[in-house]
Amino acid sequence: MKMARVGVLLDRKAALRRWDNGLNVFQVYLGEILSHAGIPFEWIDDVEQLTERAFDVLLVALDRKEEGAVTPIWRFAERGGIVIAYGGLSSLAGRLGFADRGPVGKGYAWLPMHVGVSHPLRYLRATPWIAMSEDGPPYSAIGQIHSEHPQGASLGSALLQFHVGKGIIDRWAVDIAETVVGLQQGAEPVIEDGIPALDGTGSIDDGMLKADDGMAMDWELDRLTTETATPYFAHPYADWWREVMIGHLLNRVVDRGLTLPFVGYWPAGIEQVAMISLDSDLNVNESAETTLAVLREHGVKATWCMIEPGYDPHIYPRVLAEGHELAFHYNAVEHDHGKWGEAExxxxxxxxxxxxxxxxxxxxxxxxxxxxxxxxLFRWCETHGIASDQTRGPSKKGNVGFLFGTCHPYFPISWADEKNRLYDVLEVGFLTQDLNHPRLADMSVTVPFLERVRQVRGVAHFLFHQVHIHNQPSVRKALRNVVHEAKRRGFVFWTGKQISEWERARRTVRVVGIKEDGTVQLTSGKDVADLVVWVPVPQGQRQLSAETMARPFGVPCIKKVVSVNKTEDDRGGKQRKWAGGIRHG
Incomplete structure (x- = not known):
């Protein structure tokens, strides 16, 4: 099998023009999506570089709206290349027989199962095209995007696929990278209270600025209720968009008789991870003792987030001796004597x-x-040595669940003033806190959360407070229930530090080739044991494989388990930074 070589175009001139005018280039985040999925790729910042490198696939993250700037892309496709664009290529619309109708606001995309998932996908902005001429190349139209509502007005096709010469140009109406960023981090900075739920279950307008004040979900359209009428955000849209993007890319590769090996999310033997974090509010020593006993009973290690003034000194050695992580619980809540600021x-x-x-x-x-x-917050974490943050989660009973669209660890992106670099801080958001607490959600959400996380192979992160575990039998019951149901479904419990160290280690591994006998060639920045590498198998070669195949991202793949040692020659290193220190790959 021949390995496809993937290039990602982020036009430097177009990016600098936006940054110079204070505009974001969230298209940079395409690299983060690929890196988290373990997909090998190379950045290019000018279309002229297409003639210098032997790419098989070109992903267009950002292009210039000039005819001359996209002509090399057209020629690349004519020669047999695969081009996939995400909301761009407007300068090619006319040549393809279409017109760009301009950007539209949020809505929902319906996709067939062979491209995505069965549920409509929320998007935050799209740029659909309208068919104008029959003189363009043959094409297929897949899916639909709808305005505002899953049954809203149809705005056009979600995906257009054109046959150009010997190759193809696929063009998504949705800028997937921008939508993922908006779902995970919000559409704009948090400077005021968010809009509350009309049913009174999500009063985020409480005069305190919080992560959920910037959420991009819809209270009415994106929540379901459990059998106890507990509302929750049910849909990991950002994770689904990742699945759609990666699955589409891999299918295009194998359709051409190529392969594109990629690194799995978790070590061999682990499909998904659960996490318990504990916030030490009130710092009652007895609550720490009770929590240690409950966790010991179930063999679970947790992340203990400590708030000033903390427990008595004798507690900490015990927490560490039992394998738990001691973490920080930064207090910027004024009525709890905290303050927002780097010095504090x-x-x-x-x-x-x-x-x-x-x-x-x-x-x-x-x-x-x-x-x-x-x-x-992410800058402060970088500056002061905090490698992972867990702040992004719900603060109210009615917004538990996937309110940021994801259960996967990710590196957040900066605003335009920092040229949209990626922060060197791994975000591991949580789903809910203190289940069965009288003012919070009950444990009827546990199974729906675990099932959704298992579907996308992410992290099921549940937050509890030691003081509630100690004082409230119902909360203790909920914690035991979380552990029981998670273990039944094959979840393995890790601390936040374990998740962060694994994610960082696996991202240093790069697939650089595949031999004729199927051996995958890797380089690595660290020693990594039990690494899973998936090898997509082209259609005509599947019956020849004696190895067991699975379907990550919906593509038949051979699973290989390897252990890699740190190598000096990291061939991807030269592609990792440009334009103001963007962190890539």
């Missing part, structure tokens, strides 16, 4: 290090999901 963040972190005797703290979660602006 640093002061509290130094307190935690002194109190615990640790020189490094890996993870943080903000008290009450306190959050404002766009990237301040």
């Amino acid at each position: 963040f640093q002061r509290q972190l130094q307190w935690l290090k002194k109190a615990t005797g640790l020189t490094e703290i890996h993870s943080n979660k903000n008290h009450y999901t306190r959050f404002e602006g766009w990237g301040e």
Whole structure:
């Protein structure tokens, strides 16, 4: 099998023009989606580079709206290349027999199962095309995008597929990278209260700026209710868009008789991960003792987020001795004597290090999901050595679940003032907190959450407070139920630090080739054991394979388990940075 070579175009001139005018280039995030999926790729910043490199696939993240700037893309397709664009290529619309109708606001995309998932996918912005002429090349129209509502007015096809010469040009109406960013991080910085739910279950307009004030979900269209009438955000739209994008890419590759090996999400033997984090509010020593006992009973390790003034000193060695992680719980809540600001963040972190005797703290979660602006928190984490954050989650009973569209760990993106670089902080958001607490959701959401996370192979992160575990038998029951139901479904419990260290390690592995005997060639920045590598198998070669195949991203693949050692020659390294320090791959 021949391995496809994938290039990603992010036109430098177009990006700089936007940044110079204070506009975001969230199309950069295409690289983060590919990197998390373990897909090998190379960046290019000018279409003229297409003639210098032997790519098989070109993904168009950002192009210039000039005829001359897209002509090389057309020629690439004519020669047999695969081109996939996400809301761009407007300068080619006329040549393809279409007209660009301009951007439209949020809505829902309906896709057939062979391209995506059965449920309509929420998008935040799209640029549909309208057929204008029969003189263009032959094409197929797949799916539909609808305005505002899943049954709203149809705005056109979700995906257009054109046959151009010996190759193809596929053009999505939705800018998938921009939609994923908006779902995960919001459409704009948090500077005021968000809009509450009309039914009173999500009063996020409480005068305190929080992560969920910036959510991009719809209270009416994106929630379901359990058998106890508990509402929850049910749909991991950002994760589904990732599945759609990667599955479409892989299918196009194997249709051409090529393969594109990629690195699996988790080590061999693990399909999905569960996580328990604990916020130490009120810092009652007895609550720590009770929580240690419950976790020991079930053999679960957790991440303990400590808020000032913390427990008595004798508690910390016990927490660490039992394999738990001690993490930071930054307090910026004014009525709890906290303050938003880097100096205060640093002061509290130094307190935690002194109190615990640790020189490094890996993870943080903000008290009450306190959050404002766009990237301040992530910059502080970078500056002060916090590698992972867990702040993005619900603060109210009625917005539990996938309110940020994802259960996967990801690196967040900065605003235009930092040229949309990726922060070196892994975000691991949570689904809910303190199930069965009288003011919060009950445990009827546990199974729906676990089933959805299992579907997309992510992280089922449940937050509890030690004081509620200690004082409320119903919360203890809910914690036991989470552990029981998760283990029944094959989840493995990890701490936040374990998740972060694994994700960072697996991302240093790069697929660089495949030999005739099917051996995958890898380079790695770290020693990584039990790594899963998936090898997509082209249609005509599947019956020749004696190995068991599975279907990650809906594509038949051979599963290989390898252990890799750190290599000096990281052939992808030269492609990882440009234009203001964008962090790639």
